[in-house]
Amino acid sequence: MSNRKALPRMADVAKAAGVSSMTVSRALRGDASVTETRRADILKIAQEMGYILNRGASELRTRRTGFVAVTVPSINNPNFADSVRGLTDVLEQVGLQVLLGFTDYSVDDEERMIGQLLRRKPEALVVTGGTHTDGARALLANASIPVVETWDEPDAPIGYSVGFSNADAGARMARHLIKHGRRRIAFIGCDTGTDFRGEARSRGFFESVGQYGLETHRLIEAGKPPLGAQEGAQAAKTLLETYPDTDAVMCVADSVAFGAMTAFQRLGIAVPDQIAIAGFGAYDVSAFTTPAITTIEPHALQIGVLTGKLIARLLGPESDEPPVSHTGRAPTLIMRESTTGDSA
Amino acid sequence: MSNRKALPRMADVAKAAGVSSMTVSRALRGDASVTETRRADILKIAQEMGYILNRGASELRTRRTGFVAVTVPSINNPNFADSVRGLTDVLEQVGLQVLLGFTDYSVDDEERMIGQLLRRKPEALVVTGGTHTDGARALLANASIPVVETWDEPDAPIGYSVGFSNADAGARMARHLIKHGRRRIAFIGCDTGTDFRGEARSRGFFESVGQYGLETHRLIEAGKPPLGAQEGAQAAKTLLETYPDTDAVMCVADSVAFGAMTAFQRLGIAVPDQIAIAGFGAYDVSAFTTPAITTIEPHALQIGVLTGKLIARLLGPESDEPPVSHTGRAPTLIMRESTTGDSA
């Protein structure tokens, strides 16, 4: 039902149409030099024969693959999914195809993935975050294609970057909590050395907390990313045992905040009266919990879209304005009842 | 920082190593016929030169691209994300690279995507669902590569299929609700003609409801997919206005069920006392709401994994047992308080 039979080649179409391969090639690509009637004729014949262009062969000759390689830690994360989606859509507009690789939050896996992806000769490469192995950096340096780091503001940028400061995002939330009267403040995050963006948020968060003279050690490491509601619920219990007087907690992601909130509520702890909860990521769920969860909107889709536009400009025809790294819209704090106590 | 300079080719490595391209080719692929010392030598030189194999060139000669094309409606759906992840992981094991295309729940977009993807000469193609345009079917028939339809049991299978009966899943939930004493039963789904799997669930649901002699017209069309909590909340209000005496509702996805439940609760309607709620998809959130939401676990990851294994067997060395379509584990009903009323 699906076994290899010889697929027609361009030469076969040419023969059937009584022209040369070159004419078929031109007709298929819409080259103006082919007579309109002839072109229509060729297209019809190609269609009838079920001819499908072999892009691999064209690429070899033109040296343009139309691939953009992309590595993300995980696709099972609404934020990354949004970014990938935005990126894919924009690139599709200009005929570029995304090659996706998952790194599972491991820089070693990332290096391996990049090595694999580069063999496909992508015209640009998009990575998540600004932390990479030396090996990966070497690969990227040698590849001589545009590199875009996303979701971060790298200390040592490789090429372009489209992202924001996760530390600032954490700090912003800390100030919000403090402004609303919280003083014994905690953070639930991933284990150290795994999710670098989450760590940056935690770092910025506690830096800000410290600036107000408050305790900065209430950190719960809830496991390896990606963290979900399950881990959030577990971490909430740990938090209560370890620092029972905590009156506010930020979670590395909304999924975690949701799980933590549920755990508190089932233990009879009032949110936000006894403990305020904040998340990150503006997941859909956060707007519909009771109370709704204060969070930070990272504009994930826009990160993808901006990255796509940047790449389109880099690979497209020479533009007047040279493309530059783009920081996009800064993350937005979304205040909701889980920290403000205001009724819905 | 990233401009085109001539990348080294295999011939360059060969020259530097003082051997022929053929020897380099063999060394790089681990062909046993190359002396071990020579191979080490060549690998080192290739490494130093920053040589990266051009797979496009190999593919042309070997006629094996290592691509598997995959179309999914959307990646912003935990179920599809899980499937893609499972599929990607398995295929990566055997050196296959996924080429992903998004169809936005449109069969026309799907046809277009398939057309684009086939030009990359994938060795297999995975599509979501069993409903396709005639054009898409023609493309697939001509491609002469294995085709796997997932997430469904197609009426007219194109090739292999890995999925389950969405109608059965809907029917199962209907029986569950009826068994728990519900009689005025509704369904919140997508607009007709968009999400075929969701429609199948709805159809099976109402068929079962009808078999018990109950009303089968309480259908709320909540918009185009993907539906979220927002649409669920809105639909819940519509449901109350349209069929105020409804005592149970199944939603096409857990996200929708969550939004609907929140809406009911904010309106002071007790779940499940006044109205029972069920979802589909076993999203993480469903286990942590109050009450937790009864749902159906489709084993999305496993669908991806089984599809990957099927393809690996199809494309791998001749196996003794011929590969067949695999239905995987049947969806599992997860009973929770939102329909049973049992305390957590």
Added chain:
DNA sequence: TTGAAAGCGGTACCAG
């Protein structure tokens, strides 16, 4: 406007 020949960067095949 069209076609013939060469070549993109690898690997199959066969000779040595």
Added chain:
DNA sequence: CTGGTACCGCTTTCAA
């Protein structure tokens, strides 16, 4: 075990 040669399917180039 190693190398020469042809060729994968398309497009560039140049001539007609």
